[in-house]
Amino acid sequence: MADDEKNPAREIIADYAQTHFRYFRTAEGTVYAQRNGHPVARPIRSQGTTGSHRQELMVGMYRDGIGVFNGSALKEALDLIEALALSEDVQPVHIRVAPGFDGATWLDLGRDDGQSVRIHPTGWDILAPDPHEVCWRRTQLTGELPLPAKDTDGKGIDLLLRLCNFANAETECLAIAWLIGCLGPSVPVPAPFLTGPQGAGKSTGGRMLVRIVEGMSGDLRRAPKDEENLIAAVAAGWVTALDNLSHVTPDLSDAMCCIVTGAESVKRALFTDGDVFRVGYRRPLLLTGIDVGVIRPDLAERLLPLRLERPRVRRTEAELWAEYAEVLPVVLGSLLDLTVKVRAAEAETPTDLRMADFAHLCAQFDVATGLGALPAYRASLDDLNDDVIEGDLLAQTVLKHADTIAPGAAQRMTSTEWLHCLSRLYSGDDCRPLPKGWPTTGKVLSDRLKRLQPTLAARGVLVDTGRTSEGRYLEMTRLATSSPHEQKRML
Template identity: 85%
Template sequence: MSEEEKNPAREVIANYAQERFRYFRTADGTVYAQRNGQPVARPIRSQGTTGSHRQELMVGMFHDGLGVFNGTAMKEALDLIEALALSQDVQPVHLRVAPGFHGATWLDLGRNDGQSVHIHPGDWDITVPDPHEVRWRRTQLTGELPLPAKDTDGKGIDLLLRLCNFATAETECLALAWLLGCLEPSVPVPAPFLTGPQGAGKSTAGRMLVRIIEGMSGDLRHAPKDEENLIATVAAGWVTALDNLSHMTPDLSDAMCRIVTGAENVKRALFTDGDVFRVGYRRPLLMTGIDVGVIRPDLAERLLPLRLERPSVRRTEAELWAEFEEALPVILGSLLDLAVQVRAVEAQTPTDLRMADFAHLCAQLDTATGLGALAAYRASLDDLNDDVIEGDLLAQTVLKHATELTAGAPERMTSSEWLNTLSRLYSGEECRPMPKGWPTTGKVLSDRLKRLQPTLAARGVLIDWGRTKQGRYIEITRRPAPPAEQQQLG
């Protein structure tokens, strides 16, 4: 066959593809294919053997009687389609949840027919979204959710709380607030840390919370050894759940902070000299474990401790999961009912908490149901501050020094002078040796204090930095006690 006779194969594939699919690019330059009338989008460069766009084209042309084309013709046709799509407007793709028109939110049920949950002001329903409004990205971690039940009258919430072994009512309302946050595509939510004694069902409860959002295929995973593997896991799913954490390295702690509040990673593209690709991510994160040791202050502000207790009656795994799978449509329906109810109310946004969006969600939940989620969230952060202080000798020493300060009167020194002052205070008259990890220079001390600044501020000790003609200084101030507390002290 001559070369002139081979050329039409590329044209046949390209024409077939453009008639049946819509092609667009995302902000990172990836070109996606979206079948006409369907919301699911697949990257055209995917080499996967299950559900790839290349496979879609091959199967479609075979069924439509156009025959089977060789790989060269398919590659050349896709090269042309990709080049044409790069001139189109940038459009986003979403995993599991997506913003819609007019303040609505979509939840991907992971179904082949594209049916999704449309959460809009006043109600929710199940429909296939307009492909121009929502473009779903699917991965191997995208499990299928059952069709949620309507008119549950809140029964699903009671079923969920009965299946989990949450220790207190405060823990229950925080778990509900986190689940509601997972349905919000633009709200960063703190990472629940399920803790409790051995045998409390931490892993089981964690799986249940994840599977409400990710389907029955959702599961817990071991913590990756490095940030690169963690990012790969996070990028492929909506909720990332890490099981049985017993230790948290500084690098893993920093990576978790970025996952919760959002960040972007840039890497060199494979098989190129200078091209790069960007991976942006902000995902709900969940962890389980008995104790992870010392918690860094920046991570503590992004955690949501959920304590569990040992169940009085044990059940087999088969019985428990059969009941959960049967109840999942009702649980999901009740959660959607609650989401509509919560979004319909107005509440004041707390301005003193770092995760302000989640705090506002807790305030809305309280207004809608009277549960007391915001007070529980504040109490959990207070407990985490105690954990940070108990694990940090420098924080304890600064608080000890602050007790000797006059309230409202700042004390200024250079970082080196503060290091000498705090070191002498820690050593005491018995001249104890400095512990491992104690700052060795003024610069190291200043960096440590910046991490501890929010934790110490929660205990009434304010730290600030400034500069005069003589040089830079660090200022420590003990905040005056509020009038009520002063009366109690009096």
């Protein structure tokens, strides 16, 4: 009797699997399989349509003449392999962008041969990463990128800007800085919000920016109706692009804040009573729309408005995208060249901005190129503060009351007293009714003012809370110096 006939099928499968594949687990406990010498890893329990480990195991054994085995034998073998892998070293898996050794970062080109871009302090190279350094995870959202061109002399950036309809040079600087930020796995970047009149090519411009990182299959999508589907889409790709937003609900606003700066979702694992499944995510986000109405202050600090204008000459979709696909290797090569140059630049980190990592990137960008990305970023945040104030009657009333406070002075009252004061100021002598959404209690007012603190501070009004023996209080201080908004008006 042959040796194979003496061994159970599960042992034959397990022996073949451990010979041809490397198995490891992530910090969340998910076990992945990686073909020897190949950087792409697949979860062994995946049944996805992008190619599961079960499928590649079956195909490999069939092509190598081992045989074809039934589902029970495969399940028993994978159960054993999964149990053995839980004692192996922990290693993370990455989608599209990953940190490497010696200060390098990697960009997955989505190719079957595993070729990727290694961006290091002195340049960038195209090669397959060591599986112990980088493990790529791929999904249906992982598109293929072309091999970037070498020695482009920066002409790819000009080609990209010629295809997009950005309104001015400041907007172009911020768009390029955002793309460089997308190539950094540890840099949270604000979400570009492409705005402009109808017909300005916002959706087309958004696709062009996304496809530089996600490949020609990258596209925009409508905002999901629930947070669970949004998180699933975000976790399966790198850049998430939401198209044609006309209204941002409070729940969607909170979800987008979490996407930009990072959060974790915990759900009950399927077919278990007490086990959980963790999904951590922090991804670049891109939005398009003409006007989304009222923007909440916490989201405004995480946005990057990019204004577009209507093109003077219209082109067909086929002509436009044919040219884009042709120049994409040059665009990607020029972006990688600029990324190396920007990362090598030394600049101080601005300490007054919420997205400090991106502000530091803008400062490095300015040192490397001589352009003005950081001033443009500050100006965009100032404009967003104007939008927040214009859409919030409470903020307008607070600023109106602050004008009655002497510069450098402070005024302290309980939250209930502040509510009566601001309500009387809004109603005026004609006793006009309070608007819908106006705070109804001191507690609600206190919570609203806490959310508005950064916006009001940018206009020279500080709101603070505290407690004395008599109870809690709210204190409003008008800065002695003029606010950034007043300084801008004086220039």
